[in-house]
Amino acid sequence: MxxxxxxxxxxxxxxxxxxxxxxxxxxxxxxxxxxxxxxxxxxxxxxxxxxxxxxxxxxxxxxxxxxxxxxxxxxxxxxxxNQISPRNLLPGAVEFLQALQKAGLKRAIASSSKNARLVVERLNLLPWVDVLVDGTMVDRSKPAPDLFLKAAELLGEHPEACVVVEDAEAGIEAARAAGMRVIGIGPYERVGKADLVISGLNALGPEEILRRLERNA
The missing domain is CATH 1.10.150.240 (Putative phosphatase; domain 2)
Structure with missing residues (x-):
């Protein structure tokens, strides 16, 4: 689950x-x-x-x-x-995080970037996530699974209880290596190895995504 x-x-x-x-x-x-x-x-x-x-x-x-x-x-x-602000959020991002929070699901951001905290702060996303993992916290970057495993550890969850949302092939490989299911955002040619491919976080709500993942399990 x-x-x-x-x-x-x-x-x-x-x-x-x-x-x-x-x-x-x-x-x-x-x-x-x-x-x-x-x-x-x-x-x-x-x-x-x-x-x-x-x-x-x-x-x-x-x-x-x-x-x-x-x-x-x-x-x-x-x-x-320095010019980034909440207006640079992608469509549906905050609404999706809020829906997860309302549903009682845990939320983490895991980015290879060592500047991730600065970006997340400028986007005002910290109130909507439980954990932030960046490139300063692990030895190996994607496609190694370290970032996602660290996020799961800090969330207090086993890898199989986590689903990763990624837009890059290296990230999908990392999620697979971590033993997690993965949602791909972007063109099928790039993210087709994901368990579910969507156009963006405004495409489907969390409940529908969970239904489709369970159906495809």
């Missing part, structure tokens, strides 16, 4: 992907590395360091320079998200 929902942040509750793209693009342009929106899709749901490795496309950097590039990208991203 599902007793908790664990949400990815970017692409599920809000959309900061454009900010990430612009920050990576600025870094890439400064360093003369070709970087397109298509390249950016491969970075969806993975950590900053892994994203930089993908951007480098096999090129290697000395450790100190690698860290400087990663921190520079983060600085550009932080400059951009």
């Amino acid at each position: 599902i007793r908790a929902f664990i949400f990815d942040l970017d692409g599920v509750l809000t959309d900061t992907s454009e900010f990430h793209y612009l920050a990576w693009k600025r870094l890439a342009d400064e360093e003369g590395i070709p970087f397109t929106r298509e390249d950016n899709e491969a970075l969806r749901g993975v950590s900053r360091h892994e994203s930089l490795r993908l951007l480098l496309k096999g090129r290697t950097l000395p450790p100190a320079q690698f860290e400087e590039w990663a921190e520079r990208k983060n600085r550009y991203y932080l400059e951009l998200i």
Whole structure:
């Protein structure tokens, strides 16, 4: 029986992907590395360091320079998200969290981003979640299951009692590895390995989602 929902942040509750793209693009342009929106899709749901490795496309950097590039990208991203506010929430996000709270279901946000708390605070989402797990709290990022397992631990629930809401292939792999069911938000080509695919949190209510998950179990 599902007793908790664990949400990815970017692409599920809000959309900061454009900010990430612009920050990576600025870094890439400064360093003369070709970087397109298509390249950016491969970075969806993975950590900053892994994203930089993908951007480098096999090129290697000395450790100190690698860290400087990663921190520079983060600085550009932080400059951009200073403007984020509740108006950047995706349709249905708060209403869905409120419906879960009313139904007595636990709620967590689990994001690879080390800036997740800042974003969640600016979105005014903290009142609607029980637990927030970010990239500073685990050793391994998605597709490893650590983020979701940490969220379940803090919620006091077994993995099989949790369902993850994700928009990235790496996140769906992580949920599967954690032994959790998973809802995919986005195009089927990207999230088709989920137990249930929906267009957004405004598509179905929690009760209908739970019914469909149980039917598909």
